[in-house]
Amino acid sequence: MGDVLVPPEITAELTQILSNLVLGDSAIRTRQVLRSASILSSPSAKRVCLRSAEKAVNDRLEQTPELYLLAIAQFATSANTKLMRSFSLILHHRLLFRPPSPNRLVLYDQLSAPAIATLERILLHSLLHEPAPVVCHKTVDTVTDLSNCPMKRGRPWHTLQ
Numbered sequence: 001m002g003d004v005l006v007p008p009e010i011t012a013e014l015t016q017i018l019s020n021l022v023l024g025d026s027a028i029r030t031r032q033v034l035r036s037a038s039i040l041s042s043p044s045a046k047r048v049c050l051r052s053a054e055k056a057v058n059d060r061l062e063q064t065p066e067l068y069l070l071a072i073a074q075f076a077t078s079a080n081t082k083l084m085r086s087f088s089l090i091l092h093h094r095l096l097f098r099p100p101s102p103n104r105l106v107l108y109d110q111l112s113a114p115a116i117a118t119l120e121r122i123l124l125h126s127l128l129h130e131p132a133p134v135v136c137h138k139t140v141d142t143v144t145d146l147s148n149c150p151m152k153r154g155r156p157w158h159t160l161q
Helices: 010-036 047-063 065-078 082-096 111-130 135-152
Strands: none
Touching: 010 047, 010 065, 010 082, 047 065, 047 082, 047 111, 065 082, 065 111, 065 135, 082 135, 111 135
8 A cells, every 4th residue: 555655754663653563562570570570660761762762652642643653644554563553543443533632633633634534544555465364354444433423423435334
């Protein structure tokens, strides 16, 4: 699915951010296991990396939400590993409809109609062509939310009907 034009520098930056998030997530799980066994008592440098990566994602989404959501969706179909494709879908799923805050709208509500149509096309492509069952399950979760939430807003996803 190469028809989405996300600049290469955005793709490279997103690859680094997502890698840091995946590494940080793994480090937190490892630290929880070790802490429960009383082997580790001090904070890890990877936790700082995770916070930094989360902040980077939030900063990018504030600046150019459409571009980064499209990049994350595109990454979900083009990443080399099942882990990165799955993680991209989980992140996309969580970010797109995360609850608003006083300073932030739901990201979906900030997207233009063409951006939504592109997201739908990317996710349908993933649903139809993803060979790994674990990634396909994540795609189903994301497609479900991308169809249910807009339906509540009066915007059905006609391709799924």
